[in-house]
Amino acid sequence: MHFPKAARVEFAVELGRFLEQSDAIARVEKLFDLLSGFARNFGCPWIAYGSPTDQRRLRPVRQHPAAILTYPNRWQERCLEMGYDRMDPIVKTSRKRADAFRWSEVYKNASTTESERRVFDEAARFGLRSGISVPLHGPDGSFAIMSFARPCDREFPNKTVGSLQLAALHFHVRVAKFSSSNGVEGVPDLSPREKECILWTAKGKSSWEIGKILGISLNTVNFHIKNVMRKMDASSRTVAAITAVNCGIIEL
DSSP states (O other): OOOOOHHHHHHHHHHHHHHHTTTOOOOOHHHHHHHHHHHTTTTTOOEEEEEBBBBBEEESSSSSSEEEEEEEEHHHHHHHHHTTGGSSSHHHTTTSSOOOHHHHHHHOOOOSSHHHHHHHHHHHHOOOOEEEEEEEEOOOOOEEEEEEEEOOOOOOOOOHHHHHHHHHHHHHHHHHHHHHHOOOOOOOOOOOOHHHHHHHHHOOHHHHHHHHHTTOOHHHHHHHHHHHHHTTSSSSSHHHHHHHHHHTOOOO
């Protein structure tokens, strides 16, 4: 697939604008919003940035946020419910790669298991039909991943992959600078009950189910989960649960 010359010039201008504007931003959330807008130029309404933990191999990036994403809430909830974070083929591939890769490459790879392919098949049913991921390895052994997804089945052209990879790397570097200039944020301090509620949330339970398990009211469960979201600066209970897992606050 080839873009007309005019389109290539336009995307180059958009990339330059993103790089220029990002240098004036000092907050992760605003920088993420800027990157989201840039990704939409390439038909990608969904992006995700996170630091999966695996203490045997690589360290997570030690800065806020542990996870920030715009994936559909229903898909986020499904991932938690099915435990896809523990068998994510994107994470497995990112540990071995230094360059951006298309999800279709992973799906077709002979080493990808049927269970891992099922993650992609389900993602497609929730609208995420194609995507690319950018491994972000730090010199200190830290590790993060930026992913871009879209609702069509068309392959990502090389120029698109290159542009999104450059934007992801720039985002990652800027986030690292925020951390070094502002100091590393400590892990949020959650109460025992807050940990219980967010743990069961991470296991895919609803507030009603958590209330039954813990013997507390629905309103009390929601109160604790909202507190966790506030402490994690998370946009949803699912993001809060992912962050709690990635920060080592809870273990599934």
